[in-house]
Amino acid sequence: MSEDQKLPEEQPEDSVDLDQAEETSPDLESTEAEGQTEADSEEKDSVDRELEIFQDLQRLQADFVNYRNRVERDRGAERQAAISEALRAFLPVMDDLTRAEIHGDITEGTPMAAVAQKLKAAGEKFGLTVFGAKGDAFDPEIHDALVQNPNPEVKAAEVADVIEPGYKIQDRLLRPAKVAVFLPAE
Numbered sequence: 215m216s217e218d219q220k221l222p223e224e225q226p227e228d229s230v231d232l233d234q235a236e237e238t239s240p241d242l243e244s245t246e247a248e249g250q251t252e253a254d255s256e257e258k259d260s261v262d263r264e265l266e267i268f269q270d271l272q273r274l275q276a277d278f279v280n281y282r283n284r285v286e287r288d289r290g291a292e293r294q295a296a297i298s299e300a301l302r303a304f305l306p307v308m309d310d311l312t313r314a315e316i317h318g319d320i321t322e323g324t325p326m327a328a329v330a331q332k333l334k335a336a337g338e339k340f341g342l343t344v345f346g347a348k349g350d351a352f353d354p355e356i357h358d359a360l361v362q363n364p365n366p367e368v369k370a371a372e373v374a375d376v377i378e379p380g381y382k383i384q385d386r387l388l389r390p391a392k393v394a395v396f397l398p399a400e
Contacts, residue, residue, distance in 0.1 A: 297340050302388050309378055346380045346391025348373055358390045365396035372396050
């Protein structure tokens with residue numbers, strides 16, 4: 215071939231005709247946009263799932279804290295109930311010791327006086343208190359009236375005599391006091 219008869223220049227294979235490139239661009243852009251939208255959607259789903267897991271963990275933690283507090287409160291109540299029942303078993307002994315002291319059967323310095331003092335100290339250690347004294351105002355919630363006598367000198371019902379004292383542990387009533395009551399005369 216002569217130089218006069220030159221063939222049109224061939225384009226290398228990896229080059230792209232500009233007219234062709236313009237025609238394929240919209241397809242590329244839409245594919246990229248769809249890919250971007252899918253990536254954004256997946257990222258949003260991932261963030262939503264993480265938020266949901268985080269909120270679940272917060273609820274579980276709150277449930278655990280509430281459970282722990284409830285167990286501690288119940289443990290204290292069960293301990294108090296056990297102490298109350300144990301001390302309730304000793305109330306007849308305490309009554310007998312009180313009667314013996316009143317009648318003079320237990321004198322200071324004797325071994326029985328030491329035992330009585332130790333029993334009372336053990337009860338006080340757990341919050342055992344004795345109530346019901348002559349002259350107190352009568353309260354039917356903490357006193358059992360075994361005897362009622364009219365008395366013109368009283369304005370309201372009052373304890374005339376204590377037959378058996380009552381016992382409490384803190385605010386919990388173990389046994390009401392058994393008393394004789396003076397009632398106002400009509």
